[in-house]
Amino acid sequence: MEKKIIPQLTDLIATKEVFWTNPNYAQQTVPGEKVIDAEARLKRFAPYIANVFPETKEASGIIESPLVKIHHMQRYLENTYNAVIEGRLLLKCDSHLPISGSIKARGGIYEVLKYAESIAIEHKLLRETDDYAKLTHETFRSLFSQYSIAVGSTGNLGLSIGIISRMLGFQVTVHMSQDAKQWKKDKLTSLGAIVKEYADDYSKAVEAGRQEAEQNENCHFIDDENSEDLFYGYATAALRLEQQLKEQGIVVDSDHPLFVYLPCGVGGGPGGITYGLKLIFGEAVHCFFAEPTHSPCMVLGLMTGKFDQISVQDVGIDNRTEADGLAVGRASKLVCEKMSDLLSGSYTIEDERLFHLLKAMAETENYQLEPSALAGAYGPIQLSQTLEGQKYLKNHHLEDKMAQATHIIWATGGSMVPKDMMDEYLAK
Numbered sequence: 415m416e417k418k419i420i421p422q423l424t425d426l427i428a429t430k431e432v433f434w435t436n437p438n439y440a441q442q443t444v445p446g447e448k449v450i451d452a453e454a455r456l457k458r459f460a461p462y463i464a465n466v467f468p469e470t471k472e473a474s475g476i477i478e479s480p481l482v483k484i485h486h487m488q489r490y491l492e493n494t495y496n497a498v499i500e501g502r503l504l505l506k507c508d509s510h511l512p513i514s515g516s517i518k519a520r521g522g523i524y525e526v527l528k529y530a531e532s533i534a535i536e537h538k539l540l541r542e543t544d545d546y547a548k549l550t551h552e553t554f555r556s557l558f559s560q561y562s563i564a565v566g567s568t569g570n571l572g573l574s575i576g577i578i579s580r581m582l583g584f585q586v587t588v589h590m591s592q593d594a595k596q597w598k599k600d601k602l603t604s605l606g607a608i609v610k611e612y613a614d615d616y617s618k619a620v621e622a623g624r625q626e627a628e629q630n631e632n633c634h635f636i637d638d639e640n641s642e643d644l645f646y647g648y649a650t651a652a653l654r655l656e657q658q659l660k661e662q663g664i665v666v667d668s669d670h671p672l673f674v675y676l677p678c679g680v681g682g683g684p685g686g687i688t689y690g691l692k693l694i695f696g697e698a699v700h701c702f703f704a705e706p707t708h709s710p711c712m713v714l715g716l717m718t719g720k721f722d723q724i725s726v727q728d729v730g731i732d733n734r735t736e737a738d739g740l741a742v743g744r745a746s747k748l749v750c751e752k753m754s755d756l757l758s759g760s761y762t763i764e765d766e767r768l769f770h771l772l773k774a775m776a777e778t779e780n781y782q783l784e785p786s787a788l789a790g791a792y793g794p795i796q797l798s799q800t801l802e803g804q805k806y807l808k809n810h811h812l813e814d815k816m817a818q819a820t821h822i823i824w825a826t827g828g829s830m831v832p833k834d835m836m837d838e839y840l841a842k
Contacts, residue, residue: 433803440755441696441697442756444692446693448649458531461546462549463477467581484503500816502664503823508825509825509827510828514830517570518570520650521571522571529561534549539554562634563575563579564636565586565623566589566624567589567638572590580606589610589620595738597831659820668815671698673701675823677705681712683826685752702757703757705761706768707735707763707765708731709737712750715750721750724744765785768786786826787827
């Protein structure tokens with residue numbers, strides 16, 4: 415195993431693009447109780463969500479994104495990289511999730527809703543059997559205004575939590591790292607959230623949020639590094655994806671493998687989704703994380719076996735990337751532990767390539783995404799063209815099944831990016 419790891423670790427430290435397959439990957443039985451509980455809670459809140467966010471009415475208050483075929487992008491990738499992507503290529507548009515326009519609308523909004531529910535039940539104003547549309551009453555906003563929420567974020571998580579927290583009536587403080595885009599800070603401020611900025615990276619912002627919350631018993635800290643509520647909120651995506659695939663007549667089983675490529679920062683979003691996918695599809699699904707070459711915290715933690723005990727800065731990597739949502743130097747311990755044998759592998763991608771893919775996605779499919787969201791688009795190429803990818807297919811007896819495969823690029827954000835900023839991205 416050492417001989418396999420050392421060359422890739424050397425390239426990783428040199429900020430070269432690498433494709434790594436997990437030597438500890440094995441099919442495991444994944445407990446589903448907490449995922450099912452999270453989905454039930456989201457359904458209870460659906461009448462409230464439909465009431466206060468009109469864009470969710472058509473889906474009856476369920477916060478979900480489209481799953482779309484991207485034939486033109488598939489041809490682009492094949493022509494540009496002189497490759498053949500066997501099977502179909504789809505885009506999971508969490509970039510267009512209602513309310514906050516990013517994958518963080520799943521876990522972030524879920525944790526705030528769970529906290530609100532616990533307060534309302536504790537004060538005997540709510541029962542699980544009630545119609546949660548009643549939460550729109552001023553009685554609840556007045557109650558929630560006595561509580562506050564704190565979070566550390568590179569941008570999208572803070573945006574999701576700020577929007578839903580202010581709608582419910584909570585006070586909210588978002589501690590943001592230097593990587594966060596100004597438009598996200600401005601949006602939060604306009605909603606009445608307190609935004610505190612830090613010259614350091616994401617980890618410092620999280621630590622500041624944690625310390626603030628510890629000083630106030632009525633302050634709930636949403637811990638992007640260690641929260642199980644966030645994790646299981648993200649995991650509910652798999653239950654919805656299963657239904658979307660069925661509606662499109664797409665089979666997933668041992669003869670029809672599913673490959674999913676997920677942009678990864680600290681790990682909560684992609685980790686939770688991977689957990690949910692393994693719960694639903696078992697050994698028929700193969701999940702790969704995608705990270706910038708200058709912020710490869712998750713693959714570094716898994717590759718070395720040190721998890722959260724090593725940061726990219728420890729090995730001389732600067733953690734500077736245009737993919738602001740992925741600009742994280744140290745991976746989540748919680749996610750590393752859960753992914754240690756569930757994740758198929760991980761790869762890194764250069765910023766310049768993100769912008770090439772961003773422009774291609776806009777031109778071929780008319781989907782405008784932020785740079786972070788394009789990290790997954792390189793996955794099918796890496797899987798088919800690298801030696802490690804070919805070995806993975808061979809070792810798991812997938813070579814003769816690829817014509818029946820489905821590949822999903824998980825787009826994580828972009829629909830709320832201001833036009834001038836998107837124009838700047840496209841120009842790059």
